[in-house]
Amino acid sequence: MSPRSLRGRVAIVGIGETAYYKHGRSPDAEFKLAVKAILAACEDAGIHPRDIDGFASFSDDRSDATRLAAALGIRRLRSATMQWGGGGGGCCAAVANGAAAIESGMAECVVAFRSLAQGQYGRFGRTTGIEQISGERAYLMPYGVLAPPQRFAMRIRRFMHDHGIGQSALRAIAMASYHHAQANPRAVMHGRPLDTKTYDESRWIVEPLHLYDCCMENDGAAAVVMVPAERARDARQTPAYLLGAASGSGYRAGAHPHNAPDYASASFKTVAPDLFAMAQVAPSEVGVVQSYENFTGGVLMALIEHGLFGAEEANEVLQLDNLLAPHGRLPLNTSGGNLAECYMHGFELVLEAVRQVRGTSTSQAVRNQVALVIGGPMVSPVSSLLLGQESVL
Amino acid sequence: MNPQAETPSPFYLPEGLPIPVAEPDGLSAPFWQGLTEERLLVQRCTHCGTWQHGPEWLCHRCHSFDLGWNEVPPKGRIYSWERVWHPAHTALRDHGPYLAVLVELPHVGHVRMVGNLLGDPLQEVVIGAQVEGVYEHHRQASPAYSLLHWKAA
Numbered sequence: 001m002s003p004r005s006l007r008g009r010v011a012i013v014g015i016g017e018t019a020y021y022k023h024g025r026s027p028d029a030e031f032k033l034a035v036k037a038i039l040a041a042c043e044d045a046g047i048h049p050r051d052i053d054g055f056a057s058f059s060d061d062r063s064d065a066t067r068l069a070a071a072l073g074i075r076r077l078r079s080a081t082m083q084w085g086g087g088g089g090g091c092c093a094a095v096a097n098g099a100a101a102i103e104s105g106m107a108e109c110v111v112a113f114r115s116l117a118q119g120q121y122g123r124f125g126r127t128t129g130i131e132q133i134s135g136e137r138a139y140l141m142p143y144g145v146l147a148p149p150q151r152f153a154m155r156i157r158r159f160m161h162d163h164g165i166g167q168s169a170l171r172a173i174a175m176a177s178y179h180h181a182q183a184n185p186r187a188v189m190h191g192r193p194l195d196t197k198t199y200d201e202s203r204w205i206v207e208p209l210h211l212y213d214c215c216m217e218n219d220g221a222a223a224v225v226m227v228p229a230e231r232a233r234d235a236r237q238t239p240a241y242l243l244g245a246a247s248g249s250g251y252r253a254g255a256h257p258h259n260a261p262d263y264a265s266a267s268f269k270t271v272a273p274d275l276f277a278m279a280q281v282a283p284s285e286v287g288v289v290q291s292y293e294n295f296t297g298g299v300l301m302a303l304i305e306h307g308l309f310g311a312e313e314a315n316e317v318l319q320l321d322n323l324l325a326p327h328g329r330l331p332l333n334t335s336g337g338n339l340a341e342c343y344m345h346g347f348e349l350v351l352e353a354v355r356q357v358r359g360t361s362t363s364q365a366v367r368n369q370v371a372l373v374i375g376g377p378m379v380s381p382v383s384s385l386l387l388g389q390e391s392v393l
Numbered sequence: 394m395n396p397q398a399e400t401p402s403p404f405y406l407p408e409g410l411p412i413p414v415a416e417p418d419g420l421s422a423p424f425w426q427g428l429t430e431e432r433l434l435v436q437r438c439t440h441c442g443t444w445q446h447g448p449e450w451l452c453h454r455c456h457s458f459d460l461g462w463n464e465v466p467p468k469g470r471i472y473s474w475e476r477v478w479h480p481a482h483t484a485l486r487d488h489g490p491y492l493a494v495l496v497e498l499p500h501v502g503h504v505r506m507v508g509n510l511l512g513d514p515l516q517e518v519v520i521g522a523q524v525e526g527v528y529e530h531h532r533q534a535s536p537a538y539s540l541l542h543w544k545a546a
Binding site: 128130131132133134135136137138139140141142143144145146147149150153154155157158161203204205206207252255256257258259263264 | 406410411413416421446447472473477479482485490505508
């Protein structure tokens with residue numbers, strides 16, 4: 001076991017988010033959303049915002065660390081890290097990079113965050129208006145493989161084909177998110193339950209993905225405050241300790257177009273072993289899972305690649321009852337996740353894992369000593385994170 | 394393709410989608426030029442023989458910079474597929490569904506290419522089925538370009 005580890009060295013002591021909106025509905029500017037979430041996280045932690053000395057984010061967040069430092073009047077900026085890659089592949093890596101800055105002595109109090117107002121800056125899935133295209137997308141867009149669902153459906157199709165996995169597995173993942181959102185007043189889909197018939201009759205976006213297999217697009221912001229473990233013991237909130245973190249992707253995962261040798265994959269086969277090795281826990285010890293739903297099929301592959309069950313068990317495990325808090329075998333996306341709480345590019349999943357560890361979720365799992373967060377399946381780099389209670393250390 | 398259209402379009406998808414062009418550094422220019430001449434060109438390392446697609450400036454296996462463009466027969470088998478219903482572009486509004494396929498070329502180092510599968514968009518698609526390439530030329534476009542589609546072999 002390598003002595004170089006983040007296990008137990010850093011804790012999340014504050015979480016904060018804005019109200020979550022449908023895309024384009026935020027009354028606030030994107031930067032204002034970011035600041036609101038950061039201030040809320042500091043308030044939750046009982047830490048003065050001027051004590052922040054680092055920022056970490058992902059997916060080219062537009063709320064720049066230097067502007068945040070100036071706007072908040074922090075005394076000095078010591079760490080500013082941005083995880084490469086788009087979408088939500090970096091939602092856990094942002095936490096890891098901030099934690100690494102703390103553990104290495106380069107910072108003392110780091111905020112990791114994501115802010116997003118798509119109404120102000122254009123939607124992710126919009127492709128109209130591009131006249132000429134080169135690079136990876138040149139091999140895809142002229143054939144109508146334009147938006148993210150179309151870019152990922154063939155991976156999912158191939159995986160389902162290889163392992164005989166049925167549509168009901170994807171449906172269970174979607175319904176778990178919607179089920180948990182009904183208990184969560186923050187959730188954009190609160191009050192909008194999803195039943196089997198509605199899922200089955202919903203329109204195809206691209207086979208094998210129905211409407212409800214695809215994430216929402218939203219406006220909002222979410223943030224966490226991290227401090228060294230020794231400082232966390234005096235915190236106002238129950239600390240959620242970082243047990244393990246890992247990011248990256250396997251051999252030539254980025255070979256485009258669609259030329260990754262291991263094509264039918266969520267990109268975690270090399271990442272998950274590092275995660276569990278650092279955390280010194282086994283997949284069977286994970287009590288509750290937040291797994292980034294860009295598309296339900298990505299969750300399917302990501303859960304399997306984290307060793308939570310085998311591909312041959314997927315049809316059996318991925319049934320709704322197994323995925324529900326408090327007593328399901330594997331409570332999944334307990335705030336409603338990207339499908340039904342808010343698509344904050346997965347950062348809302350990090351906050352929910354902290355709530356699970358604290359015992360304050362609106363859909364609290366009984367087994368909450370170890371909580372897993374999985375970010376951005378099928379992109380590269382991806383990332384994942386294990387948080388835990390002090391008792392696990 | 395809309396069978397009800399009075400003048401059937403010669404193209405599988407409506408015009409107006411992004412036009413593929415080489416990068417400013419020209420990396421993929423031979424590939425796109427090849428399609429306009431009905432030649433499918435794939436990079437192959439002149440040093441170790443490794444095939445690669447899409448193109449890169451060096452061989453991923455031996456790191457040689459001496460990559461050649463080899464003409465290969467457009468024949469392969471379906472590795473995966475998708476039937477697209479939601480129009481993600483205004484040019485596709487009221488069109489659809491349509492089929493995209495990922496085709497593996499076993500004789501070319503198993504490289505894969507994305508294209509459309511010609512024929513009935515509601516046809517049953519079978520992973521592993523043999524397909525062959527069909528060139529679609531957009532000579533009137535500015536700039537002109539060509540695509541490579543697939544049909545059952």
